[in-house]
Amino acid sequence: MQKLTIGLFGFGVVGEGIFEVLNNTPSLCATIKKICILHPDKKRKAPGELFTSDREEILCDPEINVIVELIDDAEAALDITRAALSKGKAVVSANKKMIAEHLEELLVLQKKYGVPFLYEAAVCGSVPVIRNLEEYYDNDMLKGIRGIVNGSTNFMLSRMNAGGVSYADALCEAQQAGFAESDPTLDVSGRDALNKLVILLLHAYGTRTEPHKLLCRGISLLHPSDSVVAGERGWRIKLVATALKLKCGKVAAFVLPEFVRNPDPLFQVQNEFNGVLIESQLADQQFLFGKGAGRYPTSSAVLSDIAALRYDYRYEYRKLSSGLTPSLTQDLYLKIYVGFNSWNEVNKWDFETISEFHSTADRQYLVGTIHLEKLRNAEWFHDGSAPVILMPEGIIEKRAVLEHSLKKISLQLAGV
Amino acid sequence: MQKLTIGLFGFGVVGEGIFEVLNNTPSLCATIKKICILHPDKKRKAPGELFTSDREEILCDPEINVIVELIDDAEAALDITRAALSKGKAVVSANKKMIAEHLEELLVLQKKYGVPFLYEAAVCGSVPVIRNLEEYYDNDMLKGIRGIVNGSTNFMLSRMNAGGVSYADALCEAQQAGFAESDPTLDVSGRDALNKLVILLLHAYGTRTEPHKLLCRGISLLHPSDSVVAGERGWRIKLVATALKLKCGKVAAFVLPEFVRNPDPLFQVQNEFNGVLIESQLADQQFLFGKGAGRYPTSSAVLSDIAALRYDYRYEYRKLSSGLTPSLTQDLYLKIYVGFNSWNEVNKWDFETISEFHSTADRQYLVGTIHLEKLRNAEWFHDGSAPVILMPEGIIEKRAVLEHSLKKISLQLAGV
Secondary structure, three states: OOOEEEEEEOOOHHHHHHHHHHHHOHHHOEEEEEEEOOOOOOOOOOOHHHEEOOHHHHHOOOOOOEEEEOOOOHHHHHHHHHHHHHOOOEEEEOOHHHHHHOHHHHHHHHHHHOOOEEOHHHOOOOOOHHHHHHHHOOOOOEEEEEEEOOHHHHHHHHHHHOOOOOHHHHHHHHHHOOOOOOOOHHHHOOHHHHHHHHHHHHHHHOOOOOHHHOEEOOOOOOOHHHHHHHHHHOOEEEEEEEEEEOOOOOEEEEEEEEEEOOOOHHHHOOOOEEEEEEEEOOOEEEEEEEEOOOHHHHHHHHHHHHHHHOOOOOOOOOOOOOOOOOOEOOOOEEEEEEEEOOHHHOOHHHOOEEEEEEEOOOOEEEEEEEEHHHHHHOHHHHOOOOOEEEEEEEEEOOHHHHHHHHHHHHHHHOOO | OOOEEEEEEOOOHHHHHHHHHHHHOHHHOEEEEEEEOOOOOOOOOOOHHHEEOOHHHHHOOOOOOEEEEOOOOHHHHHHHHHHHHHOOOEEEEOOHHHHHHOHHHHHHHHHHHOOOEEOHHHOOOOOOHHHHHHHHOOOOOEEEEEEEOOHHHHHHHHHHHOOOOOHHHHHHHHHHOOOOOOOOHHHHOOHHHHHHHHHHHHHHHOOOOOHHHOEEOOOOOOOHHHHHHHHHOOOEEEEEEEEEEOOOOOEEEEEEEEEEOOOOHHHHOOOOEEEEEEEEOOOEEEEEEEEOOOHHHHHHHHHHHHHHHHOOOOOOOHHHHOOOOOOEOOOOEEEEEEEEOOHHHOOHHHOOEEEEEEEOOOOEEEEEEEEHHHHHHOHHHHOOOOOEEEEEEEEEOOHHHHHHHHHHHHHHHOOO
């Protein structure tokens, strides 16, 4: 077994947690030699001689063979990762933004320098989803993945679903409870979930993409009346990252708020928890559930990667090199709920069919089926304020199905 | 990557499934060279020249480097495994009975001959619990595992919990649906779950034991009125295998029917599904859920092991060799429900305290706290017919807690 000498970048709550556990677990054979921080004058819970603000002191130390990178800044993290891999040092990272946005380069670097780059903590914290996809579904025909992969927004939605709590209050509560960043934009816009989806696509199907190429909507436009509709039907609104292999062999992937029903396992994923539902031809449904964020869950995932490095574990990206990698498609239909106050917030002619329309004094909503590409390009969607929520079983692969089942209802509603 | 030439023992539904997938997945680089069966005259869904009824034809073939053993008979399976390992052939098995009952010998054989022996399919079918415990919780302080690990009994309990279905009818339904063996004794007695618990203990804590050393009760004594009690309180009866690290550092382990409440993740595990809840100091709760048995889930797990052999994966049993392996203890208290028709079916003086007693014209039940060792040795328990069900939060580590909280109630009830 390899002895690991670690250079740590960042010493926030996760860094502290890891320092603590490594000190108390000599069996891990891993020691932190140096910690690089931005503010050397801040008081720290570790001996002063461990700290430096000069990153070269770590990167140029030949004794250090593992870099654990836990800093917020995705660009600085990329620089560090580049430098470390090129010097033959293994890297453990939790930075989903860096990984999702620089997937290609990071794959090239790993291949070129032949050193492990592990990032289990980047997706769903303590839920070992990456390693399971990498190791376990190798032989299995993966139908799809649906995941609640962002703990902050799930905490907020749990509060909003329970009723009475507005988006603004839920955000405030999440921040007070330590589940949301002071700048929550990445979380509430869905972009954090999207970054994780990009990483999941790579390990699930070997499919490489960039975040901006996928349909993404967060939770910031949700209206209290949407929770009321969910409540009336016994549903819950969840922010779900979906990757689904269609019958044509291509993969659809997007992040959208979704109405989730019991007994969908995602229905039970509440508060700051994460859950990933994996459907495969052989194993049927599998569900992984656990804490997605926070000091100890993230530390736990990082430590697992460190432990795996002792026996030189690395992702082999077998699906990527299999030659059977499915490509992405935007050619499918979504059955969605749209809430609005007036018809100028949505263009009804974008829909193939409208199957429900409800109007009260306060608020209106429709349920309709729309082509994914049309939704993505619709001005009312990308610049507007109408909440869009995927309906249960809302993914429809073929137009023929629509025409058959929904045309009649649509015609009746054409007058709305 | 290694090329795998497989000798298969057994060609039931799982064997057929594996043959089918290997044929359709050339990227696995694994071919079945020979299949050993008991009844050579039976019609098979594979070319006749593949079959033999002479096991030496497989075991003595130097080209065959992997044995996949899928036969029912635990003794024959052990003979085959012994012979294969001693000839340097890797073995993949799904036989939990063989593994649990011959753990020590199998560990010695693996060490002696240095070949991989994988058995993910032996516990929870498609749920990758062994490999997760082996790989992922290495650095993590594991508090405990609670699992629904037997699909047949969970199917039956789901029918019985829903009300109106008796034990006998539920068993009949399970057999018709193909979820129970024609001889269901291993399942309904809890012994199948117990075998799996023995394997889980090894990979969770490195703790070795034998099935007969642990407290075990199945579902065959459950009475329709027990489901009524569960229903009244909004609970469900589940057969749960528990391994729990106590504050003293030792591990308690047993299989018992248990009243499970929402939002315990095990509450949602219905029908033939399995679920394992892992609690650890860092990662908090993690939950793995999926199909535990049947053709494809079991095939999926076996295929994962085959896929892992390509890169020479083996269990490293790191917790076993860590020197930190906790020992087992029977020194704890259980809060249990006992149903009965008359007081001669249970000895109330065995209980430390009795906190509830209910009596109707048809049936009586008590809820009381009892030392695990006393329960295990009680004649009314091991030879009697009174159903025993663990209460929610029914594990009590210290007698002091009991005395403080329950003595008063107990005194009032002493006259019952």
